[in-house]
Amino acid sequence: MTIVKASMAGTVWKVLVQEGQEVAAGEDVVILESMKMEIPIAAEEAGTVKRVIAAEGDFINVDDDLVEIE
Amino acid sequence: MTVTTDNKHAAYLEEIHKGGQSKYHDKNAEQGKLFVRERLQLLFDDGVLAEDGQFANVLAGDLPADGVVTGIGKVNGQTVCVMANDSTVKAGSWGKRTVEKIIRIQETAEKLGVPMLYLVDSAGARITDQLEMFPGRRGAGRIFYNQVKLSGRIPQLCLLFGPSAAGGAYIPAFCDAVVMVEGNASMYLGSPRMAEMVIGEKVDLETMGGAKMHCSVSGCGDVLAKTEEEAIAYARQYLSYFPSNFKYKPALQEPKLPASFEKTIDELIPKNQNVPFNMHDLINRIIDEGSWCEVKKLFAAEIITGFARINGQSVGIIANQPRVKGGVLFHDSADKAAKFISLCDAFHIPLIFLADVPGFMIGTQVEKVGIIRHGAKMIFAMSEATVPKITVIVRKAYGAGLYAMAGPAFEPDVCIALTGAQIAVMGPEAAVNAVYANKIAALPKEEQAAFIEEKRNEYREEIDVYRLASELIIDDVIEPNDLRKTLENRLEAYKSKELTFTERKHGVSPV
Numbered sequence: 001m002t003i004v005k006a007s008m009a010g011t012v013w014k015v016l017v018q019e020g021q022e023v024a025a026g027e028d029v030v031i032l033e034s035m036k037m038e039i040p041i042a043a044e045e046a047g048t049v050k051r052v053i054a055a056e057g058d059f060i061n062v063d064d065d066l067v068e069i070e
Numbered sequence: 071m072t073v074t075t076d077n078k079h080a081a082y083l084e085e086i087h088k089g090g091q092s093k094y095h096d097k098n099a100e101q102g103k104l105f106v107r108e109r110l111q112l113l114f115d116d117g118v119l120a121e122d123g124q125f126a127n128v129l130a131g132d133l134p135a136d137g138v139v140t141g142i143g144k145v146n147g148q149t150v151c152v153m154a155n156d157s158t159v160k161a162g163s164w165g166k167r168t169v170e171k172i173i174r175i176q177e178t179a180e181k182l183g184v185p186m187l188y189l190v191d192s193a194g195a196r197i198t199d200q201l202e203m204f205p206g207r208r209g210a211g212r213i214f215y216n217q218v219k220l221s222g223r224i225p226q227l228c229l230l231f232g233p234s235a236a237g238g239a240y241i242p243a244f245c246d247a248v249v250m251v252e253g254n255a256s257m258y259l260g261s262p263r264m265a266e267m268v269i270g271e272k273v274d275l276e277t278m279g280g281a282k283m284h285c286s287v288s289g290c291g292d293v294l295a296k297t298e299e300e301a302i303a304y305a306r307q308y309l310s311y312f313p314s315n316f317k318y319k320p321a322l323q324e325p326k327l328p329a330s331f332e333k334t335i336d337e338l339i340p341k342n343q344n345v346p347f348n349m350h351d352l353i354n355r356i357i358d359e360g361s362w363c364e365v366k367k368l369f370a371a372e373i374i375t376g377f378a379r380i381n382g383q384s385v386g387i388i389a390n391q392p393r394v395k396g397g398v399l400f401h402d403s404a405d406k407a408a409k410f411i412s413l414c415d416a417f418h419i420p421l422i423f424l425a426d427v428p429g430f431m432i433g434t435q436v437e438k439v440g441i442i443r444h445g446a447k448m449i450f451a452m453s454e455a456t457v458p459k460i461t462v463i464v465r466k467a468y469g470a471g472l473y474a475m476a477g478p479a480f481e482p483d484v485c486i487a488l489t490g491a492q493i494a495v496m497g498p499e500a501a502v503n504a505v506y507a508n509k510i511a512a513l514p515k516e517e518q519a520a521f522i523e524e525k526r527n528e529y530r531e532e533i534d535v536y537r538l539a540s541e542l543i544i545d546d547v548i549e550p551n552d553l554r555k556t557l558e559n560r561l562e563a564y565k566s567k568e569l570t571f572t573e574r575k576h577g578v579s580p581v
Contacts (some may be wrong), residue, residue: 008395009433035428036497037396038344062435 002045004067006037008033011057021049085135086124090158104298106139106156112302114143117472136167141176146310151179154189157232162192166202169210176216183315185225188241191232222416225312229301230255246413249301250281250291286368307363311377311384312417319418325382326358335550343466346392356554370402375410381558386414389424399430401444408447411455420458427471443481446580448474454571458483458564463491482565487535488550494533498526
């Protein structure tokens with residue numbers, strides 16, 4: 001199990017995956033909006049999305065949990 | 071071989087060149103480590119040309135070369151000095167003669183004006199010998215003093231093959247760059263055992279001071295290599311961008327065209343400022359094919375630093391990476407850039423800044439870690455740099471990001487914008503919000519969007535790149551696909567630049 005974490009503070013702009021979905025290593029799972037930029041956050045390892053923790057519009061801090069992958 | 075008077079010389083040499091006991095050679099092999107003399111064979115074009123002090127501590131019997139090989143060899147035809155710990159001899163630990171040999175080879179490197187390489191694999195000081203090797207004038211402290219004195223005079227590179235513990239950890243710290251072998255290299259002031267004893271922390275060696283941690287989190291390592299062979303190959307490539315010492319410029323190499331790609335630079339840069347792209351794709355299209363040599367790839371990846379060649383000439387590239395953290399500058403990215411800029415400037419390697427930067431990160435977290443003083447380091451190093459400085463605004467340069475990326479006020483030789491680039495205190499979204507927030511709030515809801523769009527468009531016109539060029543704020547606007555040719559021409563034109571920044575004892579660098 002791995003948790004995809006936010007690389008920087010910002011707002012969750014788009015969640016690109018749903019629970020149960022397969023993702024590849026390096027695939028973007030969430031896009032944050034920070035400093036007026038789109039910040040894509042990728043899964044480090046391949047797996048299945050077990051839980052989407054962050055919701056669109058949430059403010060998140062660096063290292064906050066976004067998506068859990070199994 | 072038993073030593074007798076008749077065969078003394080040959081017998082001693084055989085013992086010395088064998089290194090430590092065979093069980094330690096076996097242990098090395100198990101860990102994927104090469105014997106120190108094999109490492110040197112791989113590093114040098116034709117082996118060690120001159121070795122000094124190989125008979126150090128020969129009478130002790132079990133301390134061949136006193137655990138360190140020091141000598142001179144050639145790398146890419148260029149003379150270099152080297153010290154290399156022998157981990158089969160008392161785990162590469164330092165005795166009195168070990169330290170003296172290291173100090174002497176540093177002195178030799180200074181006299182010859184050639185790069186100094188540190189091949190480190192050492193458990194640290196021999197506590198039993200401490201009075202002779204630790205505190206005195208020619209104790210271990212002198213190694214670090216010499217490193218500081220040599221800094222910027224000759225290139226100093228560390229290859230870390232094993233531990234560099236406690237005081238020994240400062241050898242890599244004072245080098246221009248450190249290559250670490252994954253799984254074997256480590257740096258720490260106190261071992262996990264000591265940490266448990268003294269502060270009660272339970273931690274394994276890899277987490278405490280492993281190669282991967284240092285190359286991606288602490289920034290003490292610059293390059294993570296999978297094997298010793300890979301580390302040595304990197305060192306040979308790295309040195310090819312440098313002159314022997316600060317009095318010379320790097321040698322020109324055979325010019326090459328950039329690799330060819332389907333997409334042009336123009337096609338790969340998204341028009342929407344907020345959408346990321348991979349800056350490496352742009353770098354690959356402007357540098358000589360196969361000439362990329364990245365430094366600190368895994369650390370603060372929102373800024374890219376690396377050596378390359380353009381038309382055969384060494385250059386240092388500092389580029390924002392919009393694909394990572396939006397290319398925003400953080401405390402670590404500023405540190406990374408500051409050291410790289412200073413390194414290039416010391417050895418006459420021209421700097422190319424590729425700016426696509428929304429600015430420095432804001433928020434409480436970065437203020438607490440002192441982003442302002444870290445950002446100041448980058449601006450300080452960049453200001454002081456007197457090598458040819460070419461600034462390219464690839465897409466945008468907002469706020470202090472423009473300053474840190476060698477904006478017009480910082481004496482670049484030229485500040486070029488690609489068509490479509492934006493330079494401003496902040497982007498249109500933030501600016502309209504900052505100026506008209508109250509007015510927007512006072513408008514009826516249905517009119518707000520149209521008003522905001524109108525003001526953003528006005529703002530975009532105000533910061534239009536041709537307006538900036540018309541005001542002579544930037545020196546040229548070019549089509550993205552002409553970037554390589556422009557850089558070739560500019561580098562050729564600036565070759566004769568010789569400048570001293572200012573006269574003083576030294577600046578007071580922010581830290």
